[in-house]
Amino acid sequence: MSRTAQSPEVDRLVHAILPHVAFDGWSDVAFAEAVRDVGMSREAARALCPRGAVDLAVAFHKAGDAAMVAAVEAADLGSMRYSDRVSFAIRARLAAAADKEAVRRGSALFALPHLAAEGAALIWGTADTIWTSLGDTSTDGNWYTKRATLAAVYASTVLFWLGDDSFEEQATDDFIDRRIDNVMQVEKIKAQVNAMPLLKPVTAPFAAFMERVRAPSAAASAEDLPGRWTQPR
Structure with a gap:
C-alpha cells in the first residue's frame, strides 16, 4: 500500500502538542496550546485537523510508522533470520x-467506543507497514493472516512496553522474542498439519479458499479493505 507523507504544518503541530499531551491528553485544550505555540490561526489549524487533537494523535502514530520504515531501510537485515527481522x-x-x-x-x-475502530485500523496499518517494509509479497489469504497475527503481537507488546521499567527495556526485548517464537511455533504446527495425508479432506478446502482471497491492490488506499475475491474458473 502506498503511504503519503504528512504536511510539514501537521508535523509542526504534532511536535508542539506532545509536551501538552502529558498533562491534558489528546484533548481540545492540548490542541489549542499547540496551535498557539506554532503561531497558527485556529481556522488554519482546524482546516488541517478538523477533529483537532484526534487527527494529531493519528498523525503521531503514522509518523512513528514512517520512522520505523526509515530505520528498517537503513539497517543491514540480510544476515538475519526472517523472525529476527520482524x-x-x-x-x-x-x-x-x-x-x-x-x-x-x-x-x-x-x-473510546467511537474511536476504537480507528485505533484498530492504526494497529493494522502498523502491521501492514512492517510486513511491507520487510518485502512481504503475499497476495492471497496469507496477506491477512500475517497482518492479523502481527497486529496482535504488536498491540500486546505496546501494552507491555508502557509498563516496562527494566534497564534499557530489556524486559520488552525478551517479551518480543517470546511472542515471535510463539508465532513461529504456530506456523510450524500449521505446516505439519497441512502435510498430514489423513487431514487433507479437511485442510484442502480451506487452503483452496485462502488461495482465492486477494489482498488489496497496490493502488488501493489503506481503507480499501477487506480486499478482493476471485471467482473460481
Missing part, C-alpha cells in the same frame, strides 16, 4: 514512538 522492525517502531506518555494517552483515546 523483531527488529517491532523494536524500531517502539523506538520511533519514544514518548511513552503520548502513546499511553493515545491508547486511552482510541479505546
Whole structure:
C-alpha cells in the first residue's frame, strides 16, 4: 500500500502538542496550546485537523510508522533470520514512538467506543507497514493472516512496553522474542498439519479458499479493505 507523507504544518503541530499531551491528553485544550505555540490561526489549524487533537494523535502514530520504515531501510537485515527481522522492525517502531506518555494517552483515546475502530485500523496499518517494509509479497489469504497475527503481537507488546521499567527495556526485548517464537511455533504446527495425508479432506478446502482471497491492490488506499475475491474458473 502506498503511504503519503504528512504536511510539514501537521508535523509542526504534532511536535508542539506532545509536551501538552502529558498533562491534558489528546484533548481540545492540548490542541489549542499547540496551535498557539506554532503561531497558527485556529481556522488554519482546524482546516488541517478538523477533529483537532484526534487527527494529531493519528498523525503521531503514522509518523512513528514512517520512522520505523526509515530505520528498517537503513539497517543491514540480510544476515538475519526472517523472525529476527520482524523483531527488529517491532523494536524500531517502539523506538520511533519514544514518548511513552503520548502513546499511553493515545491508547486511552482510541479505546473510546467511537474511536476504537480507528485505533484498530492504526494497529493494522502498523502491521501492514512492517510486513511491507520487510518485502512481504503475499497476495492471497496469507496477506491477512500475517497482518492479523502481527497486529496482535504488536498491540500486546505496546501494552507491555508502557509498563516496562527494566534497564534499557530489556524486559520488552525478551517479551518480543517470546511472542515471535510463539508465532513461529504456530506456523510450524500449521505446516505439519497441512502435510498430514489423513487431514487433507479437511485442510484442502480451506487452503483452496485462502488461495482465492486477494489482498488489496497496490493502488488501493489503506481503507480499501477487506480486499478482493476471485471467482473460481
